[in-house]
Amino acid sequence: DAKTTQPTSMDCAEGRAANLPCNHSTISGNEYVYWYRQIHSQGPQYIIHGLKNNETNEMASLIITEDRKSSTLILPHATLRDTAVYYCIATNAGNNRKLIWGLGTSLAVNP
Amino acid sequence: ETGVTQSPTHLIKTRGQQVTLRCSSQSGHNTVSWYQQALGQGPQFIFQYYREEENGRGNFPPRFSGLQFPNYSSELNVNALELDDSALYLCASSLGPTGELFFGEGSRLTVL
Numbered sequence: 001d002a003k004t005t006q007p008t009s010m011d012c013a014e015g016r017a018a019n020l021p022c023n024h025s026t027i028s029g030n031e032y033v034y035w036y037r038q039i040h041s042q043g044p045q046y047i048i049h050g051l052k053n054n055e056t057n058e059m060a061s062l063i064i065t066e067d068r069k070s071s072t073l074i075l076p077h078a079t080l081r082d083t084a085v086y087y088c089i090a091t092n093a094g095n096n097r098k099l100i101w102g103l104g105t106s107l108a109v110n111p
Numbered sequence: 112e113t114g115v116t117q118s119p120t121h122l123i124k125t126r127g128q129q130v131t132l133r134c135s136s137q138s139g140h141n142t143v144s145w146y147q148q149a150l151g152q153g154p155q156f157i158f159q160y161y162r163e164e165e166n167g168r169g170n171f172p173p174r175f176s177g178l179q180f181p182n183y184s185s186e187l188n189v190n191a192l193e194l195d196d197s198a199l200y201l202c203a204s205s206l207g208p209t210g211e212l213f214f215g216e217g218s219r220l221t222v223l
Contacts, residue, residue, distance in 0.1 A: 003169075043214030043216050044201070044214045046112075098156050099154075099212070100156070101153030103152065
């Protein structure tokens with residue numbers, strides 16, 4: 001699985017968009033980008049995933065660059081409840097069982 | 112709420128003891144994955160069970176073992192506990208080995 005690099009921490013004002021970057025420069029053609037988040041002391045929560053095209057769901061949008069070497073998770077209107085550690089994982093869908101997690105980005109949404 | 116429940120939520124053991132952690136998967140899910148999360152770290156994959164068979168294992172010693180039952184619930188057993196086994200143990204269920212993971216709240220194990 002490709003290694004991902006994320007900033008250690010970020011801040012965002014409540015109501016503004018939170019843009020969380022992720023570098024995965026060694027990603028291979030059949031590897032997806034997954035995003036999970038973990039609110040303090042809870043289990044991780046699936047957010048979104050994509051392969052090539054940008055994706056959007058009720059929680060977030062995922063923008064993947066054309067060369068697939070990086071991506072950005074966008075929370076359009078961050079709330080205090082979005083304060084969490086966000087993990088970006090690049091993995092072959094067939095290896096979903098073996099997600100390799102880094103340290104993630106600790107996002108603090110401030111009032 | 113993911114529908115995945117884990118028990119116990121917290122427990123304390125001493126070095127050398129054995130522990131069993133339990134996980135009930137979300138209704139309709141036939142796959143359970145177990146992860147270990149040390150404080151300040153991301154989760155690390157332990158193993159996965161699919162239809163009662165082990166379907167992949169991470170870099171953990173044999174004293175970490177598991178089981179999946181016909182109703183797809185699962186157990187994680189750890190023998191000869193070491194101090195470094197202190198962690199949050201997470202269970203995730205999915206519809207098949209490549210389905211999206213739905214995590215429980217975890218079992219926090221402290222080894223003294």
